[in-house]
Amino acid sequence: MQTNPPLLATAGLRARYGKVEALHATDLTVASGELVAVLGPNGAGKSTLLRAIMGLADGAGEVRFEGRPLPRGDARAVAMRGVILVPEGRGIFGPMTVRENLDLGAYMLGHARGEIAARMERVFALFPRLQHRQKQLAGSMSGGEQQMLAIGRAMMAGPKLLLLDEPSLGLAPRLAAEILETLGRLNQEGLGILLVEQRAPLALKLAKRAYLLSVGRVVAEVTPDQIASPHDLARYYFAAA
Amino acid sequence: MTLPATTLPRRSKLPPGLLRPAVLLPWAIGVALVAYVFISGGYLVTVLGFAAIYAIFVTGLNFFMGYTGQVSFGQNAFAAIGGYTSAVLTTAYKWPVFAAMPVGIAAAGLLALAIGYPTLRLRGHYLAMATLALGLIVQEVAVQWDSITMGYTGISAIPALGAFGWELPNDRAQLAAMLAALALCLWISSRLKHSRLGHALAAIAGSEDAARALGIDVARYKLLAFVIAALYAAFSGSLFVHFVSFVSPEVFGLHMVVLGFTMLYVGGIGTVFGPLVGAFIISLLPETFRGFKEYQDLAYGAALIALLIYAPKGLSSLGRFFPNKFSGKREEDQA
Numbered sequence: 001m002q003t004n005p006p007l008l009a010t011a012g013l014r015a016r017y018g019k020v021e022a023l024h025a026t027d028l029t030v031a032s033g034e035l036v037a038v039l040g041p042n043g044a045g046k047s048t049l050l051r052a053i054m055g056l057a058d059g060a061g062e063v064r065f066e067g068r069p070l071p072r073g074d075a076r077a078v079a080m081r082g083v084i085l086v087p088e089g090r091g092i093f094g095p096m097t098v099r100e101n102l103d104l105g106a107y108m109l110g111h112a113r114g115e116i117a118a119r120m121e122r123v124f125a126l127f128p129r130l131q132h133r134q135k136q137l138a139g140s141m142s143g144g145e146q147q148m149l150a151i152g153r154a155m156m157a158g159p160k161l162l163l164l165d166e167p168s169l170g171l172a173p174r175l176a177a178e179i180l181e182t183l184g185r186l187n188q189e190g191l192g193i194l195l196v197e198q199r200a201p202l203a204l205k206l207a208k209r210a211y212l213l214s215v216g217r218v219v220a221e222v223t224p225d226q227i228a229s230p231h232d233l234a235r236y237y238f239a240a241a
Numbered sequence: 242m243t244l245p246a247t248t249l250p251r252r253s254k255l256p257p258g259l260l261r262p263a264v265l266l267p268w269a270i271g272v273a274l275v276a277y278v279f280i281s282g283g284y285l286v287t288v289l290g291f292a293a294i295y296a297i298f299v300t301g302l303n304f305f306m307g308y309t310g311q312v313s314f315g316q317n318a319f320a321a322i323g324g325y326t327s328a329v330l331t332t333a334y335k336w337p338v339f340a341a342m343p344v345g346i347a348a349a350g351l352l353a354l355a356i357g358y359p360t361l362r363l364r365g366h367y368l369a370m371a372t373l374a375l376g377l378i379v380q381e382v383a384v385q386w387d388s389i390t391m392g393y394t395g396i397s398a399i400p401a402l403g404a405f406g407w408e409l410p411n412d413r414a415q416l417a418a419m420l421a422a423l424a425l426c427l428w429i430s431s432r433l434k435h436s437r438l439g440h441a442l443a444a445i446a447g448s449e450d451a452a453r454a455l456g457i458d459v460a461r462y463k464l465l466a467f468v469i470a471a472l473y474a475a476f477s478g479s480l481f482v483h484f485v486s487f488v489s490p491e492v493f494g495l496h497m498v499v500l501g502f503t504m505l506y507v508g509g510i511g512t513v514f515g516p517l518v519g520a521f522i523i524s525l526l527p528e529t530f531r532g533f534k535e536y537q538d539l540a541y542g543a544a545l546i547a548l549l550i551y552a553p554k555g556l557s558s559l560g561r562f563f564p565n566k567f568s569g570k571r572e573e574d575q576a
Contacts, residue, residue: 051450054454056450056453056454075453076453076457076458076459078454079454079455080456084455085454087450087451087454091447091448091450091451091454092447093443093444093447093448093451094447095443095511096447100440103440104440104441104444104455105455107440107441107444107455107456107457108455108456111437153455157455157456
């Protein structure tokens with residue numbers, strides 16, 4: 001029986017900064033409609049992994065999306081296939097308004113105003129605060145609102161797979177939980193998500209599987225029930241050391 | 242088909258906050274100044290003419306540096322190409338001015354396309370150095386290619402602005418034509434800044450990687466901004482040679498770049514009207530300090546430092562310190 005290929009599959013994916021290899025041969029998969037977490041301490045290579053998938057980092061290896069290879073070194077072509085990155089630090093355009101940021105999210109749609117309006121409607125339903133702040137400069141919003149905008153802008157692109165880099169970073173616990181809850185809803189509606197997160201308990205509430213990264217390597221693939229406490233995480237890391 | 246309730250809001254015909262006193266006052270002063278110069282005539286017409294030419298040059302520079310967040314020290318090269326093409330065609334080959342000008346502008350655009358394609362792969366300091374080299378090379382060509390450019394002697398008796406065998410009769414008429422051209426250039430700049438292209442350029446200025454990850458063709462848009470900046474520079478160079486009836490290599494030297502940068506930062510980089518404000522203030526400042534005699538340069542330098550300390554985002558940004566009851570929260574374009 002022929003099975004559908006995973007939504008995303010990396011094989012021997014490597015990335016380097018200059019001569020330093022920050023991500024060693026990494027194999028991972030995300031099935032269609034699955035939310036997979038990538039956990040690890042600072043400097044583990046989590047952000048590099050997402051950048052490598054997008055083609056924003058120098059490196060080698062293969063990334064397949066919907067069974068076909070993703071072009072390397074061409075983030076634009078990757079985005080056009082439906083893989084959208086919400087980068088660490090949000091990557092919003094501070095001097096532009098909320099509305100202009102959202103419009104840029106739908107850049108690939110061209111002038112399809114009806115479709116752009118429909119997607120914006122959907123983003124405002126997900127994050128009603130953005131609707132009230134459409135004319136506000138993005139840089140003047142709070143961290144939580146900026147994160148909502150970053151995710152909203154990514155949703156404007158109509159992603160098939162969302163790559164999220166530390167969406168809870170710098171946010172109050174309540175706000176972080178609110179944002180992750182929204183991500184959970186999006187996933188339940190069928191959106192594939194690869195979630196990089198330092199706050200393991202939050203991520204493991206949503207994810208069905210998680211990859212543990214340490215010093216640029218995947219050291220374990222776990223399910224949430226295998227990580228009952230922070231000690232379990234530490235055990236995996238020390239076992240790999 | 243009816244669109245959902247959140248379709249794009251109807252855009253006001255007037256930019257937000259245009260009617261604020263803090264915005265109206267500088268405009269009123271500017272209009273009064275131009276009117277005074279037209280009435281009094283004389284040397285100030287020349288000063289204002291140079292200001293208008295530089296405002297066009299800097300508006301182009303603003304496309305590449307302000308809107309797109311890149312850096313170029315070589316825009317004087319394109320001004321030289323526009324200026325020399327116009328000068329040579331109208332003097333040696335007796336072309337009419339309005340036929341020669343577009344040729345110079347097109348030549349600069351084509352060179353920008355050819356140079357920009359490989360050069361714009363560079364970033365930051367490397368791009369700055371490459372463009373600086375371009376400016377130096379073009380100036381050296383202007384010096385050495387004396388069979389065409391007449392070297393340091395320069396080309397004189399360049400016809401004044403005009404069309405169909407008719408020349409604008411005096412400096413005031415030329416100034417009026419250049420102010421009209423400046424208005425057109427600013428209008429284009431404003432339209433492009435608020436267009437899909439302008440938003441894409443702003444995204445590139447914010448983060449090239451983030452822009453790429455949204456599907457924006459960064460390389461293409463950077464090249465486009467570079468070419469637009471070159472077209473503006475060539476147009477200003479061409480206006481210059483017809484306004485002063487003379488061109489030599491020194492006219493388009495490195496000082497043009499330095500002056501352009503100063504105008505851009507003093508006026509407000511990344512704003513539509515910053516280049517206009519900067520060009521007029523920087524052109525008029527030396528005249529203002531003429532009474533200081535031998536201390537004129539000292540006073541000019543001190544005024545520049547004060548401007549950059551107290552208005553680090555440029556004079557265009559000063560409107561934000563005044564009450565804003567007519568507009569929304571967006572304020573950066575209002576000067």
